[in-house]
Amino acid sequence: MAPPGRALKHVQVREYVRTLVGGSSPGSPAPSERELVQRFGVARMTVRQAMDALVVEGLLERIPGRGTFVARPRRTASKITGYTEEMTRRGLLAESQTLLARREQAGPGVARALSLTEGDAVIHWRRLRRADGVPMCLEDAYLNEVLLPGFLQQGMPTSLYDSLDARGLRPTWAEDSITADKATAEEAGLLEVEPFSVVLRHSRRALCDDKVVEVSRTVYRADRFTLWVQLGQDC
Amino acid sequence: MAPPGRALKHVQVREYVRTLVGGSSPGSPAPSERELVQRFGVARMTVRQAMDALVVEGLLERIPGRGTFVARPRRTASKITGYTEEMTRRGLLAESQTLLARREQAGPGVARALSLTEGDAVIHWRRLRRADGVPMCLEDAYLNEVLLPGFLQQGMPTSLYDSLDARGLRPTWAEDSITADKATAEEAGLLEVEPFSVVLRHSRRALCDDKVVEVSRTVYRADRFTLWVQLGQDC
DNA sequence: TAGTGGTCTAGACCACTAT
């Protein structure tokens, strides 16, 4: 598959095994180490290096005295997703209406959250977001302009997270806070609910490596939205 | 430290390095591989096996051509905590008042959530929980009696999670759902808020390995509680 | 140039599992 002259041997073995067991059910046997030694004409330590990587990755598990097998997939904690991805996952059609998209000077709260200095330029993007045509939430996102040059000029994307992804800024870390509250009159009007209806407020600070890429405050209609979170110690 | 005759060499090297760099700042150099080969009189592959484990663990990072260094600690996603631990972390005094603690037959919802059959015996534990003396939430926990023999007879612990911990059932995985709502009249009375006040409802299904150890529904006073969640892909 | 980690070899003995 790959130019064999250039690929490292342990990488060749690793990718061979990955392809071989890809799609196999958990518990299926992987080739034995000595079998791979024969097939690739390499030392056993080289095969072990390849297999070690797949074990660490969670694809394989070793059982001493028995062999190496396809591991049961580990549970994965919640992915960090944006609205579009999340609604799509729920089988709903995500739509957004931009109410505001402009350059602003960061106030004290936003500046601190974005790790900037008060008065620095930030992008403020306010959207009314619908699911299957009905208002779901109102989102105010604040972005670091320095990380997103030309963002406002390029025409707003549908999905902020796709857009961050394309720039290599997909969040790898998020700090969320969630509270229950009543809608303000303005929020109620936009969300098409009675004034003072119950809402779920969701704030997020999303980082990619050590860069704060997004700070947002979203208010969800409580009658339409339940937040789901999976927590776990494996990834 | 450990009986040297019995410990595996790579474990000896690993623990030596762990002790040596324990408490060092990120970026501090670890001993070089060849230095450890000399010190322990082992092969380099053995040293590499030891160091590999520490790298996978996140304690060390290797920089080719430069050396091995103490890694910057990875961010850790939210721990799965119970009420007592969480309030303590926030600097509040956690107290609980048991309103109900009895054996019941599982209804359809609870049975499914606990991976049991309808009518199986479950423990139902209802508590009014205070923080610094003021009502914070009302929690209904359902536990699998088979996993917790004698639980009701032993007198209720303060912290369910400590109690699970002691039985080796500390949750390693949790599925939470969060909604905003209004309190029922009964909830409002217990929580000492006006009827129909805004509340945050939090449901949890907590597992230890593949066993469902806790299913709970908690209603928090919205005026006193903000839920915090950290999401990330390293652990 | 000296030192580092990255890769690789060609063996070895062990404990354990399955037949």
Add this chain to the structure above:
DNA sequence: TAGTGGTCTAGACCACTAG
């Protein structure tokens, strides 16, 4: 008993970094 993974040796050459 044959096969498996776990551990370990005593070297080797490479690319890279730093002084």
